[in-house]
Amino acid sequence: MILWAQAKINLGLWVGPRQPTGYHLVDTVMYPIEVKDRIVLEPSHTLRCDSDTPGVPVGEQNLMMRAYHWAREHWGPLPTVRMAVQKQIPLGAGLGGGSADAGAVLRWAWHELGFGPPPAVEGTEAIGMDVPFFVSGRPARARHYGELLTPVADRLQGFWVVLANPGWPLATHVVYRAWDEVGRESDNRISEVIEGIERGELAVDGLQNDLEKAAFRVDPRLQAFRQALERWLFPVPCFLSGSGATYYMLGSDPADPEWAYWAQDRLRDRGVAWVMAARLGMGKDEE
Numbered sequence: 001m002i003l004w005a006q007a008k009i010n011l012g013l014w015v016g017p018r019q020p021t022g023y024h025l026v027d028t029v030m031y032p033i034e035v036k037d038r039i040v041l042e043p044s045h046t047l048r049c050d051s052d053t054p055g056v057p058v059g060e061q062n063l064m065m066r067a068y069h070w071a072r073e074h075w076g077p078l079p080t081v082r083m084a085v086q087k088q089i090p091l092g093a094g095l096g097g098g099s100a101d102a103g104a105v106l107r108w109a110w111h112e113l114g115f116g117p118p119p120a121v122e123g124t125e126a127i128g129m130d131v132p133f134f135v136s137g138r139p140a141r142a143r144h145y146g147e148l149l150t151p152v153a154d155r156l157q158g159f160w161v162v163l164a165n166p167g168w169p170l171a172t173h174v175v176y177r178a179w180d181e182v183g184r185e186s187d188n189r190i191s192e193v194i195e196g197i198e199r200g201e202l203a204v205d206g207l208q209n210d211l212e213k214a215a216f217r218v219d220p221r222l223q224a225f226r227q228a229l230e231r232w233l234f235p236v237p238c239f240l241s242g243s244g245a246t247y248y249m250l251g252s253d254p255a256d257p258e259w260a261y262w263a264q265d266r267l268r269d270r271g272v273a274w275v276m277a278a279r280l281g282m283g284k285d286e287e
C-alpha cells in the first residue's frame, strides 16, 4: 500500500513566551500543500522503518515508528509492517515533513482498525505538536502549543505558490530557543488571515512569522537568502514557513499557475537548492 504524506505551510505564526513545560504558545494557520512524501507499507515478519533519503533516521528514531507504536498502544493491535519513506519534503524545512509522515501512518492505523472517519487527533501531540494537524489533514488554526485545532475554511484550495529552500536545515527547537533571546510578541493579526481565507483570499499584509528573526539569528545565511529571493521575484513578498528555512511566495493571481512556474524556473536558474511550484489544498491520501 502507498500512503501520501502532505506538507504544510504556516500562514502567519505568532509566538508567545516559553511555558514551564518548555513549549511556547503559538497561534497560526496551517494549510496543506501538495508537496508529499511517498510511504510504502508492506506486510513484514518484523517491524521495520527505512528510507533511502540521506539524513532521514531509520528504525526507532523515525517519527513513523513512533506513530506506529503510539497507535498500537492507544488504539489497538496493528499488523506488523515495513514502512519505507521516499522523501520529497525537504528535511528541517518548516514544512512539517517528519510530522506529515507520522500523520499518514496514524491515518492508516485508524482506517486499518476499522474506525470510521475522521481519525481522532487527541493525544497525538505526544509524537510532535504538529502531528494532530497532519492526522486531520485539514486547514486549521492551531493554538496553544500547536495541537489545539479549529477548522478553517478550505477556500484557498488550488492556490499556486512557489516554495524555495536554501538546501540546509534549521532545527525547530534551536529556533524556538533563539526566540527566547531575540523574540518579541507582535500584534496578532490572525483574524485578518482567517477572514481573508473565508473570502477566498490570502491577506498577505497580515502574514507574519515571529520565528523569522530567531531563525536569522540561528543562521544568518537565511536573511541573505530572503533578500536574494525578494530581489529575484521583485515585487513579490516572501513568507517563512514554520521555523524555516523554506519561504513561500505567490503571484497577483494565485489561481493562475503561470506565475508560479515562471518563478520556479527563475529560482532554479539562479541556483536555489530546492524550488517547487505547488498548489495549496488536500490531495489524495493513498493509492
Ligand SMILES: C[C@](O)(CO)[C@H](O)COP(=O)(O)OP(=O)(O)OC[C@H]1O[C@@H](n2ccc(N)nc2=O)[C@H](O)[C@@H]1O
Pocket: 010, 013, 022, 023, 024, 025, 026, 028, 030, 094, 096, 099, 127, 128, 129, 130, 131, 144, 145, 146, 172, 173, 174, 176, 242, 243
Ligand atoms: C514551527 C511549527 O512547525 C509551526 O507549525 C511548530 O511549532 C513545530 O512543531 P513540531 O515540529 O511538531 O514541534 P515538536 O516536535 O513538538 O517540538 C520540537 C521542539 O520545538 C519547540 N517547540 C515546539 C512547539 C511549540 N509550541 N513550542 C516549542 O517551543 C520545543 O523546544 C520542542 O522540543
Ligand SMILES: Nc1ncnc2c1ncn2[C@@H]1O[C@H](COP(=O)(O)OP(=O)(O)OP(=O)(O)O)[C@@H](O)[C@H]1O
Pocket: 055, 056, 057, 061, 062, 063, 064, 085, 090, 091, 092, 093, 094, 095, 096, 097, 098, 099, 101, 102, 130, 169, 170, 171, 172, 242, 243, 244
Ligand atoms: N519520517 C521522517 N522524515 C523526516 N525527518 C524525520 C523523520 N522522522 C524523524 N525525523 C527527524 O526529524 C528532523 C526534523 O525533520 P522535519 O523535516 O520534520 O523538520 P521540520 O520540517 O522543520 O518540521 P516542523 O515544520 O514540524 O518544525 C529530521 O532532521 C530528522 O532527524
